[in-house]
Amino acid sequence: MKFVKMEGLGNDYLFLNCLEGEPPELPRLAKTLSDRHFGVGADGLICVKPGQAGDFTMEMYNADGSRGAMCGNGIRCLGKFVYDSGLTRKCCLTIQTDAGPRGLELSVRNGRVAEVTVDMGQAQIDEEVYCQTAAGAFWVTPVEVGNPHGVVFCPEWTEEETARVGPLLEHCPRLGRRRNIEFLTVEDREHLTVRVWERGSGVTLACGTGACASFAAARRRDLCGPKAQVHLPGGSLRVEERENRLFMTGPAHTVFRGETDFLWHSETEN
Template sequence: MRIDFTKMHGLGNDFVVLDGRKQRLPALDAAFATALADRHTGIGCDQLIVLEPSEHGDFRMRIFNADGSEVEACGNATRAVGLLHGRPARIETLGGMISASPCDGGISVEMGKPRFDWDAIPLAYAMDTHTMPLAWEGLASPVAVNVGNPHVIFFVDDPYAIDMERLGPLIETDPVFPERVNVNVAGITARDAITLRVWERGAGLTRACGTGACATAIGAMTRGLVDRKVTVTLPGGPLQIEWREDGEIVMTGPATESFRGNFDPADYGLAAGSTD
Protein backbone atom coordinates (compact mmCIF):
# COMPACT_ATOMS: atom_id res chain seq x y z
CA MET A 1 0.00 0.00 0.00
CA ARG A 2 1.34 3.42 -0.98
CA ILE A 3 -0.18 6.70 0.22
CA ASP A 4 -0.68 9.66 -2.12
CA PHE A 5 0.13 13.15 -0.82
CA THR A 6 0.08 16.74 -2.05
CA LYS A 7 2.77 19.21 -0.92
CA MET A 8 1.36 22.75 -0.60
CA HIS A 9 2.15 26.05 1.05
CA GLY A 10 0.60 29.37 1.97
CA LEU A 11 3.20 32.17 1.90
CA GLY A 12 5.92 29.63 2.72
CA ASN A 13 4.06 27.93 5.60
CA ASP A 14 4.17 24.42 4.11
CA PHE A 15 2.01 21.33 4.42
CA VAL A 16 1.80 17.68 3.48
CA VAL A 17 -1.86 17.02 2.67
CA LEU A 18 -3.30 13.49 2.86
CA ASP A 19 -6.78 13.08 1.41
CA GLY A 20 -8.62 10.42 3.39
CA ARG A 21 -11.75 10.95 1.31
CA LYS A 22 -10.11 9.20 -1.62
CA GLN A 23 -7.87 6.60 0.05
CA ARG A 24 -7.51 4.62 3.25
CA LEU A 25 -4.89 6.11 5.53
CA PRO A 26 -2.62 4.67 8.24
CA ALA A 27 -3.75 5.18 11.81
CA LEU A 28 -2.67 8.70 12.71
CA ASP A 29 -0.54 9.44 15.75
CA ALA A 30 2.10 11.92 16.83
CA ALA A 31 4.99 9.68 15.82
CA PHE A 32 3.66 9.30 12.28
CA ALA A 33 3.08 13.05 11.88
CA THR A 34 6.56 13.84 13.20
CA ALA A 35 8.17 11.30 10.87
CA LEU A 36 6.46 12.74 7.79
CA ALA A 37 7.25 16.32 8.83
CA ASP A 38 10.99 15.69 9.32
CA ARG A 39 12.85 17.72 6.67
CA HIS A 40 15.83 15.35 6.57
CA THR A 41 14.26 11.87 6.69
CA GLY A 42 10.61 12.56 5.83
CA ILE A 43 8.72 14.59 3.23
CA GLY A 44 9.16 17.76 5.27
CA CYS A 45 6.54 20.29 6.37
CA ASP A 46 5.39 22.63 9.11
CA GLN A 47 2.07 20.78 9.42
CA LEU A 48 0.54 17.50 8.30
CA ILE A 49 -3.01 18.08 7.05
CA VAL A 50 -5.50 15.20 6.86
CA LEU A 51 -8.82 15.47 5.04
CA GLU A 52 -11.64 13.16 6.09
CA PRO A 53 -15.37 12.81 5.38
CA SER A 54 -17.63 14.94 7.59
CA GLU A 55 -21.25 14.60 8.63
CA HIS A 56 -21.46 18.36 9.27
CA GLY A 57 -19.50 19.98 6.43
CA ASP A 58 -18.09 19.21 3.00
CA PHE A 59 -15.11 17.59 4.71
CA ARG A 60 -13.16 17.49 7.95
CA MET A 61 -9.63 18.89 8.27
CA ARG A 62 -7.22 17.60 10.93
CA ILE A 63 -3.98 19.49 11.61
CA PHE A 64 -0.81 18.02 13.12
CA ASN A 65 2.16 20.24 13.92
CA ALA A 66 5.71 19.14 13.16
CA ASP A 67 6.09 18.04 16.80
CA GLY A 68 3.12 15.67 16.41
CA SER A 69 0.60 17.70 18.41
CA GLU A 70 -2.88 17.97 16.91
CA VAL A 71 -4.23 21.54 16.87
CA GLU A 72 -7.54 23.25 16.28
CA ALA A 73 -7.01 25.60 13.36
CA CYS A 74 -4.59 26.76 10.67
CA GLY A 75 -5.52 29.62 8.37
CA ASN A 76 -2.83 28.98 5.76
CA ALA A 77 -3.72 25.29 5.60
CA THR A 78 -7.38 26.20 5.15
CA ARG A 79 -6.48 28.26 2.09
CA ALA A 80 -4.37 25.37 0.78
CA VAL A 81 -7.14 22.78 1.10
CA GLY A 82 -9.60 25.33 -0.31
CA LEU A 83 -7.38 25.50 -3.40
CA LEU A 84 -7.18 21.70 -3.52
CA HIS A 85 -10.98 21.39 -3.21
CA GLY A 86 -11.44 23.91 -6.04
CA ARG A 87 -14.84 25.26 -5.04
CA PRO A 88 -16.57 26.79 -1.99
CA ALA A 89 -16.52 24.48 1.01
CA ARG A 90 -17.63 24.28 4.63
CA ILE A 91 -14.79 22.67 6.60
CA GLU A 92 -15.10 20.98 9.98
CA THR A 93 -12.12 21.53 12.32
CA LEU A 94 -11.41 21.03 16.01
CA GLY A 95 -11.75 24.81 16.31
CA GLY A 96 -15.22 24.87 14.74
CA MET A 97 -16.79 25.13 11.30
CA ILE A 98 -15.12 27.46 8.79
CA SER A 99 -15.70 28.27 5.11
CA ALA A 100 -13.29 28.71 2.20
CA SER A 101 -13.98 30.04 -1.29
CA PRO A 102 -11.80 30.77 -4.35
CA CYS A 103 -11.59 34.50 -5.15
CA ASP A 104 -9.51 37.02 -7.11
CA GLY A 105 -7.00 37.31 -4.25
CA GLY A 106 -6.51 33.55 -3.95
CA ILE A 107 -8.68 31.89 -1.31
CA SER A 108 -10.99 33.73 1.06
CA VAL A 109 -11.66 32.04 4.41
CA GLU A 110 -14.37 32.85 6.94
CA MET A 111 -12.52 32.04 10.16
CA GLY A 112 -15.39 32.46 12.63
CA LYS A 113 -15.70 34.94 15.48
CA PRO A 114 -12.90 35.75 17.95
CA ARG A 115 -13.18 34.81 21.62
CA PHE A 116 -11.71 36.93 24.39
CA ASP A 117 -12.88 35.30 27.67
CA TRP A 118 -9.91 34.12 29.72
CA ASP A 119 -11.23 30.54 29.87
CA ALA A 120 -11.77 30.50 26.09
CA ILE A 121 -8.10 31.25 25.34
CA PRO A 122 -7.60 29.32 27.67
CA LEU A 123 -5.56 30.87 30.50
CA ALA A 124 -4.70 29.19 33.79
CA TYR A 125 -6.62 31.80 35.78
CA ALA A 126 -8.88 34.80 35.24
CA MET A 127 -7.37 38.06 34.00
CA ASP A 128 -7.99 40.88 31.55
CA THR A 129 -7.19 39.49 28.08
CA HIS A 130 -7.29 42.91 26.42
CA THR A 131 -4.23 44.07 28.36
CA MET A 132 -2.74 41.10 30.18
CA PRO A 133 -0.87 42.14 33.36
CA LEU A 134 2.14 40.00 32.41
CA ALA A 135 5.59 40.50 30.93
CA TRP A 136 8.42 38.36 29.62
CA GLU A 137 11.52 40.53 29.73
CA GLY A 138 10.85 43.41 27.31
CA LEU A 139 7.57 41.98 26.02
CA ALA A 140 4.70 43.22 28.17
CA SER A 141 0.93 43.73 28.35
CA PRO A 142 -0.15 41.54 25.42
CA VAL A 143 -3.60 40.88 24.02
CA ALA A 144 -4.89 37.29 24.18
CA VAL A 145 -7.48 36.04 21.69
CA ASN A 146 -8.72 32.68 20.46
CA VAL A 147 -9.43 32.53 16.70
CA GLY A 148 -9.85 28.77 16.61
CA ASN A 149 -6.55 28.36 18.44
CA PRO A 150 -4.91 30.45 21.20
CA HIS A 151 -2.78 33.51 20.46
CA VAL A 152 -1.00 36.15 22.47
CA ILE A 153 0.00 39.38 20.69
CA PHE A 154 2.65 41.93 21.65
CA PHE A 155 2.76 45.31 19.90
CA VAL A 156 6.33 46.56 19.51
CA ASP A 157 8.24 49.17 17.54
CA ASP A 158 10.22 46.64 15.51
CA PRO A 159 9.15 42.97 15.39
CA TYR A 160 12.49 42.02 13.82
CA ALA A 161 14.39 43.34 16.83
CA ILE A 162 12.78 40.71 19.10
CA ASP A 163 14.71 37.49 19.78
CA MET A 164 11.80 35.21 18.93
CA GLU A 165 13.89 32.04 18.85
CA ARG A 166 14.58 32.54 22.56
CA LEU A 167 11.40 34.25 23.80
CA GLY A 168 8.95 32.34 21.60
CA PRO A 169 9.33 28.94 23.27
CA LEU A 170 9.59 30.58 26.71
CA ILE A 171 6.17 32.21 26.30
CA GLU A 172 4.60 29.29 24.40
CA THR A 173 5.20 26.91 27.31
CA ASP A 174 4.53 29.30 30.20
CA PRO A 175 2.16 27.66 32.73
CA VAL A 176 -0.29 30.56 32.32
CA PHE A 177 -1.17 28.91 28.97
CA PRO A 178 -2.31 25.37 29.87
CA GLU A 179 -2.69 24.38 26.19
CA ARG A 180 0.42 26.33 25.16
CA VAL A 181 0.05 29.39 22.92
CA ASN A 182 1.06 30.95 19.60
CA VAL A 183 3.26 34.02 20.12
CA ASN A 184 2.94 37.08 17.87
CA VAL A 185 5.05 40.26 17.80
CA ALA A 186 3.61 43.03 15.64
CA GLY A 187 4.38 46.56 14.53
CA ILE A 188 1.70 49.01 13.36
CA THR A 189 2.88 50.82 10.22
CA ALA A 190 -0.40 52.50 9.17
CA ARG A 191 -4.12 52.45 9.96
CA ASP A 192 -4.42 49.61 7.45
CA ALA A 193 -1.04 47.89 7.75
CA ILE A 194 0.69 45.62 10.27
CA THR A 195 4.09 43.89 10.20
CA LEU A 196 4.10 40.52 11.99
CA ARG A 197 6.36 37.68 13.10
CA VAL A 198 4.97 34.50 14.68
CA TRP A 199 6.35 31.77 16.89
CA GLU A 200 3.88 28.98 16.14
CA ARG A 201 2.90 26.54 18.87
CA GLY A 202 4.42 23.16 18.06
CA ALA A 203 6.13 24.39 14.86
CA GLY A 204 8.44 27.25 15.86
CA LEU A 205 9.31 30.42 13.98
CA THR A 206 7.26 30.41 10.78
CA ARG A 207 7.23 32.35 7.52
CA ALA A 208 3.47 32.80 7.77
CA CYS A 209 0.60 32.04 10.14
CA GLY A 210 -2.94 32.72 9.00
CA THR A 211 -4.55 32.49 12.44
CA GLY A 212 -1.71 34.66 13.79
CA ALA A 213 -2.51 37.32 11.21
CA CYS A 214 -6.19 37.14 12.17
CA ALA A 215 -5.52 37.27 15.91
CA THR A 216 -3.06 40.14 15.56
CA ALA A 217 -5.41 42.17 13.38
CA ILE A 218 -8.27 41.64 15.85
CA GLY A 219 -6.03 42.57 18.79
CA ALA A 220 -4.96 45.78 17.05
CA MET A 221 -8.57 46.60 16.15
CA THR A 222 -9.81 46.13 19.72
CA ARG A 223 -7.13 48.58 20.89
CA GLY A 224 -8.11 51.10 18.23
CA LEU A 225 -4.72 50.94 16.53
CA VAL A 226 -6.01 50.06 13.04
CA ASP A 227 -9.20 50.05 10.99
CA ARG A 228 -11.38 46.97 10.49
CA LYS A 229 -9.68 45.95 7.23
CA VAL A 230 -5.89 45.63 7.18
CA THR A 231 -2.96 44.09 5.34
CA VAL A 232 -0.79 41.95 7.62
CA THR A 233 2.70 41.41 6.21
CA LEU A 234 4.60 38.34 7.43
CA PRO A 235 8.07 37.18 6.32
CA GLY A 236 6.39 35.06 3.62
CA GLY A 237 4.16 37.85 2.30
CA PRO A 238 0.87 39.71 2.91
CA LEU A 239 -2.58 38.60 4.00
CA GLN A 240 -5.74 40.70 3.97
CA ILE A 241 -7.78 40.52 7.17
CA GLU A 242 -11.25 42.00 7.63
CA TRP A 243 -13.38 42.00 10.78
CA ARG A 244 -16.91 42.29 9.48
CA GLU A 245 -19.71 44.05 11.34
CA ASP A 246 -21.35 40.66 11.98
CA GLY A 247 -18.26 39.65 13.99
CA GLU A 248 -16.88 37.21 11.39
CA ILE A 249 -13.16 37.31 10.57
CA VAL A 250 -12.37 37.01 6.85
CA MET A 251 -8.82 36.20 5.69
CA THR A 252 -7.81 36.40 2.03
CA GLY A 253 -4.50 35.34 0.53
CA PRO A 254 -2.71 32.96 -1.83
CA ALA A 255 -2.08 29.23 -1.65
CA THR A 256 0.19 27.13 -3.86
CA GLU A 257 0.52 23.48 -4.80
CA SER A 258 4.22 22.53 -4.90
CA PHE A 259 4.18 18.89 -6.03
CA ARG A 260 2.52 15.50 -5.62
CA GLY A 261 3.93 12.13 -4.72
CA ASN A 262 3.39 8.96 -2.73
CA PHE A 263 5.16 7.01 0.01
CA ASP A 264 5.21 3.62 1.67
CA PRO A 265 3.91 3.93 5.28
CA ALA A 266 6.31 1.14 6.27
CA ASP A 267 9.14 3.62 5.69
CA TYR A 268 7.75 5.56 8.65
CA GLY A 269 7.37 2.64 11.03
CA LEU A 270 3.80 1.72 10.12
CA ALA A 271 2.62 -1.67 8.99
CA ALA A 272 1.15 -1.58 5.49
CA GLY A 273 -2.13 -3.03 6.75
CA SER A 274 -2.56 -0.49 9.55
CA THR A 275 -5.43 1.76 8.49
CA ASP A 276 -8.15 3.89 10.03
Protein backbone atom coordinates in the same frame (compact mmCIF):
# COMPACT_ATOMS: atom_id res chain seq x y z
CA MET B 1 1.61 6.57 0.27
CA LYS B 2 0.76 9.54 -1.92
CA PHE B 3 0.85 13.11 -0.62
CA VAL B 4 0.74 16.69 -1.87
CA LYS B 5 2.96 19.39 -0.43
CA MET B 6 1.30 22.83 -0.40
CA GLU B 7 2.09 26.24 1.01
CA GLY B 8 0.37 29.47 1.91
CA LEU B 9 2.86 32.33 2.34
CA GLY B 10 5.60 29.79 3.04
CA ASN B 11 3.58 28.04 5.77
CA ASP B 12 3.86 24.54 4.26
CA TYR B 13 1.87 21.39 4.92
CA LEU B 14 1.66 17.85 3.62
CA PHE B 15 -1.84 16.85 2.52
CA LEU B 16 -3.26 13.33 2.54
CA ASN B 17 -6.49 12.27 0.84
CA CYS B 18 -8.15 10.26 3.61
CA LEU B 19 -11.64 10.17 2.14
CA GLU B 20 -11.53 6.39 1.82
CA GLY B 21 -9.24 5.53 4.71
CA GLU B 22 -6.14 6.75 6.52
CA PRO B 23 -2.71 5.46 7.51
CA PRO B 24 -2.13 4.42 11.14
CA GLU B 25 -0.60 6.53 13.89
CA LEU B 26 -1.18 9.93 12.30
CA PRO B 27 0.57 11.97 15.06
CA ARG B 28 3.71 9.88 14.65
CA LEU B 29 3.44 10.05 10.87
CA ALA B 30 3.14 13.85 11.01
CA LYS B 31 6.29 14.13 13.12
CA THR B 32 8.27 11.82 10.85
CA LEU B 33 7.24 13.30 7.51
CA SER B 34 7.50 16.91 8.72
CA ASP B 35 11.18 16.51 9.62
CA ARG B 36 13.13 18.73 7.20
CA HIS B 37 16.24 16.53 7.25
CA PHE B 38 14.95 12.97 7.48
CA GLY B 39 11.41 13.42 6.14
CA VAL B 40 9.69 15.38 3.40
CA GLY B 41 9.78 18.60 5.41
CA ALA B 42 6.78 20.71 6.44
CA ASP B 43 5.17 22.70 9.24
CA GLY B 44 2.73 19.84 9.69
CA LEU B 45 0.33 17.32 8.19
CA ILE B 46 -3.29 17.86 7.13
CA CYS B 47 -5.68 14.99 6.43
CA VAL B 48 -8.74 15.58 4.26
CA LYS B 49 -11.59 13.43 5.54
CA PRO B 50 -15.29 13.09 4.69
CA GLY B 51 -17.48 15.93 5.87
CA GLN B 52 -19.79 15.34 8.80
CA ALA B 53 -21.44 18.77 9.05
CA GLY B 54 -19.82 20.18 5.91
CA ASP B 55 -18.27 19.32 2.57
CA PHE B 56 -15.00 18.01 4.03
CA THR B 57 -13.28 17.63 7.39
CA MET B 58 -9.78 18.98 8.10
CA GLU B 59 -7.67 17.06 10.62
CA MET B 60 -4.43 18.93 11.29
CA TYR B 61 -1.20 17.94 13.06
CA ASN B 62 1.75 20.17 13.88
CA ALA B 63 5.33 19.23 13.04
CA ASP B 64 5.83 17.76 16.52
CA GLY B 65 2.80 15.49 16.12
CA SER B 66 0.49 17.53 18.34
CA ARG B 67 -3.08 18.12 17.15
CA GLY B 68 -4.03 21.59 15.89
CA ALA B 69 -7.62 22.79 16.05
CA MET B 70 -7.43 25.24 13.17
CA CYS B 71 -4.93 26.58 10.63
CA GLY B 72 -5.66 29.59 8.44
CA ASN B 73 -3.00 28.96 5.80
CA GLY B 74 -3.70 25.24 5.89
CA ILE B 75 -7.42 25.58 5.32
CA ARG B 76 -6.82 27.85 2.31
CA CYS B 77 -4.53 25.17 0.88
CA LEU B 78 -7.19 22.57 1.62
CA GLY B 79 -9.65 24.50 -0.53
CA LYS B 80 -7.19 24.43 -3.42
CA PHE B 81 -6.37 20.76 -2.78
CA VAL B 82 -9.95 19.49 -3.04
CA TYR B 83 -10.82 21.66 -6.05
CA ASP B 84 -7.64 21.15 -8.08
CA SER B 85 -7.72 17.40 -7.34
CA GLY B 86 -11.25 17.15 -8.72
CA LEU B 87 -12.79 16.19 -5.38
CA THR B 88 -15.35 19.01 -5.76
CA ARG B 89 -16.50 21.56 -8.31
CA LYS B 90 -18.02 23.85 -5.71
CA CYS B 91 -16.47 27.28 -5.12
CA CYS B 92 -18.22 27.82 -1.78
CA LEU B 93 -17.36 25.15 0.77
CA THR B 94 -17.94 24.41 4.43
CA ILE B 95 -14.99 22.69 6.12
CA GLN B 96 -15.38 21.04 9.50
CA THR B 97 -12.43 21.67 11.83
CA ASP B 98 -11.74 20.94 15.49
CA ALA B 99 -12.59 24.62 16.06
CA GLY B 100 -15.95 24.29 14.29
CA PRO B 101 -17.12 24.84 10.70
CA ARG B 102 -15.34 27.36 8.46
CA GLY B 103 -16.68 28.72 5.18
CA LEU B 104 -14.41 29.04 2.13
CA GLU B 105 -14.83 31.09 -1.05
CA LEU B 106 -12.54 29.86 -3.83
CA SER B 107 -11.25 32.23 -6.49
CA VAL B 108 -10.63 30.10 -9.60
CA ARG B 109 -8.45 31.26 -12.49
CA ASN B 110 -7.78 29.13 -15.56
CA GLY B 111 -9.32 26.11 -13.87
CA ARG B 112 -7.17 26.32 -10.74
CA VAL B 113 -7.69 27.92 -7.34
CA ALA B 114 -5.48 31.00 -6.99
CA GLU B 115 -6.85 32.61 -3.83
CA VAL B 116 -9.16 31.66 -0.98
CA THR B 117 -11.25 33.71 1.44
CA VAL B 118 -11.96 32.10 4.81
CA ASP B 119 -14.73 33.05 7.23
CA MET B 120 -12.71 32.83 10.44
CA GLY B 121 -15.63 33.62 12.76
CA GLN B 122 -15.46 35.88 15.79
CA ALA B 123 -12.27 36.52 17.72
CA GLN B 124 -12.41 36.29 21.51
CA ILE B 125 -10.04 38.69 23.26
CA ASP B 126 -9.13 38.75 26.95
CA GLU B 127 -7.38 41.39 29.01
CA GLU B 128 -3.61 41.70 28.70
CA VAL B 129 -1.50 39.37 30.82
CA TYR B 130 1.88 40.28 32.31
CA CYS B 131 4.45 37.56 31.61
CA GLN B 132 7.87 37.60 33.25
CA THR B 133 10.41 35.49 31.34
CA ALA B 134 14.16 34.92 31.24
CA ALA B 135 14.21 37.25 28.23
CA GLY B 136 12.36 40.05 30.01
CA ALA B 137 8.80 41.08 30.83
CA PHE B 138 6.03 41.28 28.22
CA TRP B 139 2.39 42.24 28.11
CA VAL B 140 0.52 39.60 26.10
CA THR B 141 -3.03 39.90 24.75
CA PRO B 142 -4.75 36.48 24.70
CA VAL B 143 -6.85 35.96 21.57
CA GLU B 144 -8.85 32.91 20.48
CA VAL B 145 -9.45 32.46 16.74
CA GLY B 146 -10.38 28.80 16.84
CA ASN B 147 -7.00 28.17 18.46
CA PRO B 148 -5.13 30.03 21.23
CA HIS B 149 -2.86 32.99 20.49
CA GLY B 150 -0.96 35.60 22.44
CA VAL B 151 -0.27 38.95 20.76
CA VAL B 152 2.63 41.17 21.82
CA PHE B 153 2.69 44.78 20.59
CA CYS B 154 6.28 45.76 19.88
CA PRO B 155 8.52 47.87 17.64
CA GLU B 156 10.40 46.26 14.76
CA TRP B 157 11.05 42.63 15.66
CA THR B 158 13.53 40.10 14.26
CA GLU B 159 13.45 36.37 13.57
CA GLU B 160 16.16 35.87 16.17
CA GLU B 161 14.09 37.63 18.82
CA THR B 162 11.06 35.55 17.80
CA ALA B 163 13.03 32.32 18.24
CA ARG B 164 14.36 33.46 21.62
CA VAL B 165 11.23 34.90 23.20
CA GLY B 166 8.49 32.88 21.46
CA PRO B 167 8.98 29.57 23.29
CA LEU B 168 9.20 31.33 26.66
CA LEU B 169 5.85 33.06 26.16
CA GLU B 170 4.29 29.93 24.64
CA HIS B 171 4.71 28.25 28.02
CA CYS B 172 4.05 31.29 30.24
CA PRO B 173 1.92 29.88 33.12
CA ARG B 174 -0.13 33.08 33.38
CA LEU B 175 -1.54 32.50 29.87
CA GLY B 176 -3.26 29.35 31.10
CA ARG B 177 -2.16 27.03 28.28
CA ARG B 178 0.31 26.79 25.42
CA ARG B 179 -0.29 29.50 22.84
CA ASN B 180 0.92 30.58 19.43
CA ILE B 181 2.72 33.89 19.93
CA GLU B 182 2.57 36.86 17.53
CA PHE B 183 4.89 39.87 17.69
CA LEU B 184 2.90 42.73 16.17
CA THR B 185 4.16 46.05 14.83
CA VAL B 186 1.47 48.54 13.75
CA GLU B 187 2.83 50.38 10.71
CA ASP B 188 -0.34 52.44 10.14
CA ARG B 189 -4.11 51.89 10.23
CA GLU B 190 -4.04 49.72 7.11
CA HIS B 191 -0.76 47.84 7.49
CA LEU B 192 0.39 45.47 10.23
CA THR B 193 3.66 43.54 10.42
CA VAL B 194 3.69 40.23 12.30
CA ARG B 195 6.28 37.60 13.21
CA VAL B 196 5.07 34.24 14.43
CA TRP B 197 6.09 31.58 16.89
CA GLU B 198 3.79 28.58 16.41
CA ARG B 199 3.39 26.07 19.21
CA GLY B 200 4.44 22.70 17.90
CA SER B 201 6.25 24.11 14.86
CA GLY B 202 8.47 27.00 16.04
CA VAL B 203 9.26 30.04 13.87
CA THR B 204 7.16 29.93 10.69
CA LEU B 205 6.94 32.24 7.70
CA ALA B 206 3.24 32.88 8.23
CA CYS B 207 0.20 31.97 10.30
CA GLY B 208 -3.31 32.73 9.07
CA THR B 209 -5.01 32.50 12.46
CA GLY B 210 -2.12 34.50 13.92
CA ALA B 211 -2.66 37.24 11.35
CA CYS B 212 -6.34 37.36 12.31
CA ALA B 213 -5.53 37.37 16.04
CA SER B 214 -3.10 40.26 15.53
CA PHE B 215 -5.67 42.19 13.50
CA ALA B 216 -8.31 41.63 16.19
CA ALA B 217 -5.95 42.84 18.93
CA ALA B 218 -5.12 45.97 16.92
CA ARG B 219 -8.82 46.62 16.23
CA ARG B 220 -9.60 46.42 19.92
CA ARG B 221 -7.09 49.21 20.57
CA ASP B 222 -8.45 51.15 17.56
CA LEU B 223 -5.01 50.99 15.94
CA CYS B 224 -6.34 49.82 12.56
CA GLY B 225 -9.47 50.13 10.47
CA PRO B 226 -11.96 47.41 9.43
CA LYS B 227 -9.59 46.27 6.67
CA ALA B 228 -5.83 45.78 6.80
CA GLN B 229 -2.93 44.13 5.06
CA VAL B 230 -1.08 41.86 7.47
CA HIS B 231 2.54 41.47 6.38
CA LEU B 232 4.36 38.31 7.43
CA PRO B 233 7.84 37.06 6.45
CA GLY B 234 6.26 34.81 3.78
CA GLY B 235 3.93 37.41 2.27
CA SER B 236 0.75 39.34 3.00
CA LEU B 237 -2.84 38.49 3.89
CA ARG B 238 -5.92 40.68 3.68
CA VAL B 239 -8.00 40.63 6.85
CA GLU B 240 -11.39 42.29 7.08
CA GLU B 241 -14.03 42.61 9.79
CA ARG B 242 -17.66 42.29 8.73
CA GLU B 243 -20.42 42.29 11.33
CA ASN B 244 -17.98 41.21 14.06
CA ARG B 245 -16.65 38.30 11.97
CA LEU B 246 -13.15 38.09 10.52
CA PHE B 247 -12.50 37.21 6.89
CA MET B 248 -9.01 36.33 5.70
CA THR B 249 -7.97 36.28 2.04
CA GLY B 250 -4.71 35.00 0.63
CA PRO B 251 -3.02 32.69 -1.88
CA ALA B 252 -2.46 28.94 -1.84
CA HIS B 253 0.05 27.03 -3.94
CA THR B 254 0.88 23.43 -4.75
CA VAL B 255 4.61 22.76 -4.30
CA PHE B 256 4.71 19.18 -5.59
CA ARG B 257 2.97 15.82 -5.55
CA GLY B 258 4.89 12.82 -4.29
CA GLU B 259 4.82 9.29 -3.00
CA THR B 260 6.85 7.77 -0.19
CA ASP B 261 7.48 4.32 1.27
CA PHE B 262 8.30 5.97 4.57
CA LEU B 263 9.88 4.09 7.47
CA TRP B 264 9.87 5.03 11.13
CA HIS B 265 13.22 6.55 12.04
CA SER B 266 14.95 5.42 15.20
CA GLU B 267 14.81 9.01 16.51
CA THR B 268 10.99 8.97 16.52
CA GLU B 269 10.80 5.60 18.26
CA ASN B 270 12.59 6.72 21.42
